Amino acid sequence: MADGGSAHPAEDPAAERARPADGDAPATGLAGPRPDERPHPTGRRDEHGVRKEPDSGTEPTRRATISALVEDEPGVLARSAGLFRRRQFNIESLTVGPTTVEGHSRITLVVEETEAGIEQAKKQLAKLTPVIAVGELSGDAVAAELVLLKVRGQEPDKVHAITSMYDGQTLDAGPRTITVQITGDENQIDDAIDAFDQFGIIEIARTGQTALERGDSPTTPGEEPGHSAGETDDDEFTNYDD
């Protein structure tokens, strides 16, 4: 600080906030009341940032079926699945297939999440560029799943009886194994699996749930069905062409 002037911090306009070092000031750190000398509000938020009463418990999760109408372009399934993985949403099942509109596919996802998690999942999915629309299905929706079950073949009659009970079909029957197909909603499938368990289930392949909204309600908001072959004169669909 030899020759003073603007080189001296205390006189330098740049150093307005600087204070000369004195013996008491901490070597590093700032002045002011310590954390416990400050007022602190008692309010709290939960893990989703929702304000809550101090001792209310954590939020319950629920299952939601989400339907996404997407452009049928390469990578769209990987993108959607990748999104769910990255954001740690818990996917229970995921199915995908074409719709009545050429170039569109439908992805049906079942997730188990908190209310806030489900909202996030829907919004993040809707944000992907190839995603056209996202809807959450109501409790009233039509949902189905297909399962293939391979069981031991020692008691073919009994296996057959249970298969009929669940309106299933026998796809393959040999001396050692019988393979059947069952479709139904998730509970029916779970029940069927329980029922077949007595024979010894060797292998299972489940497709995961796929679903559509019941009646006139579109499955995703604003969804417009296209014509499928053979239905071109169906009055019901013509007004979608405008």
Add this chain to the structure above:
Amino acid sequence: MSEPATPDTGGRDDADDADDPDEGADASTAGRTDDERAERAARTDAASREPGTGADAVVSALEAAGVDTAFGVQGGAIMPVYDALVGSSVHHVTMAHEQGAAHAADAYGVVRGDPGVCMATSGPGATNLVTGIADASMDSDAVLALTGQVPSAMVGSDAFQETDTVGVTAPITKHNYFASDSDAVGSTVGEAFALAKTGRPGPTLVDLPKDVSFGDAETPVGEPTPPERTVPDPAADEEQVEAAARAIEEAERPLCLFGGGVIKGDATEEARAFARAHEIPVVTTMPGIGSFPEDDDLCLSWAGMHGTGYANMAITHTDCLIGVGTRFDDRLTGGVDTFAPEAEVVHVDIDPAEISKNVHADYPVVGDAGTVIEQIDAEIRGADAPDTTEWREQYDEWRERYPMDYAVDPDEPVTPEFVVEAFDAATGDDAYVATGVGQHQMWAAQYWTFREPRTFVSSHGLGAMGYGLPAAIGARIAAEDDREVVAFEGDGSFLMTIQELSVAVRETLDITVVVLNNEYIGMVRQWQDAFFEGRHMASEYDWMPEFDTLAEAFGAKGFRIDDYDDVAETVEEALAYDGPSVVDAHIDPEANVYPMVASGAANGRFALAEDQL
């Protein structure tokens, strides 16, 4: 296009050569005046040619989008696109490393408000872009990345320099494209460009297999247009607006929280007018720095981990937090459970997925920041606006109780805060500040008084060391000539991308890099002192080069600060130097950043010194 300036013409003492219009200046956009820009734009029109190959279509798409600069590195799979750049109005800045290209493009976009463009070849070129793309993604910066790819027929065969670029970058881009059709590739590039800045901005990428670049393209390339579905409605739902307005009217301690979205959405004017009209104090997030003048009485600077004590007190005690264009990052909120615990939250954002993602919004308002602020403003006007007199007295008291100051002792090493303030005082209000990541970044953010949007160019969400120098290059090229560009770097951060100095020298870019050199990777050392009982595992960097000497080796100008006596003169000389200069500022190696909110703690519990952590 003229030859790039030779290293001799710039960055040396014999800077006279750099003034020769035939030498350095014309070759670099740095020396470009607005007239020259207009002339270039005119040439762009003249140059719009019938595309011949896919690569020509790519370049035509850039020209049609008004792109004047692209940052990149050559390579096998991208060579056709580079070849098509010959004679183009797009000035290509060859970077030393693709990470530099991505950061430079990012910063260019931040400063210009239009997407920055970076280019790389397949494989290692593309993977080197990844950090920069991830950075842009976290900060919602509009960037278009073009990557070469091996010929389509070889894709999937683990060919030489093949990487699944689309797969690698899917989680860090807003959207990416694998080009498969030469004739359509021009419009794909246009779409990617437009998408990058539509709604909430972000990086997009187009992967260009070599055969697609070489293939025929007949269809002329038009204006860049985003997919219709991705264009959001700027105005918010009236009911949402009304509800938010009522909540603000009823508040006693309202507080505006302006995030990066206010700047990206070009809404600073509306945001400022709103806060002033209703006398509502403002805190910003770090990306929101510059959205409100920090020397304004209503401004409490930025909140969060190293934000000011008064900003964190205000956030802790507000009863109505009006968050605009912020994603409530954990560096801002601390523990979500204790964040603004008494506040009703009004959240304005263009991206519906941000609403209630991290902090529940009691009043969600989805729309463009400027438009929505005006909507809310119109709704409050005439009705009983909140009376904030008492509230303002309260936060003024906090401002006095928790001052941002520091001790200066002429016999001790220079404090970093002093260096930052010295540069701030010596530059205009509209200077650009780029930073690396670490303590130096925090000191720059704390002790520089920002007054204008787009002047703080930093790596916020990703926190990528090495961002500062390439960002300064991008900012320099995007900025008007008369505005200063200063980069604050840490010794560790600078060393990560120091090779870009060669670019600054070649392009004769007038930037000043200030290395706040503590021979530590200081931020890590600070945490080790606080949380790891002072064990300095791998954080002592006492093997650092002499940065001033190294700068000279690159052809830049080197300066060194060892004590307070050096500061004023060095600041003056470094800023006056017309070309890249590096100030190796040897600061107090033990200096730490305060205030500090420990991760996950309550904002109101910010520590003012280490023993409070």
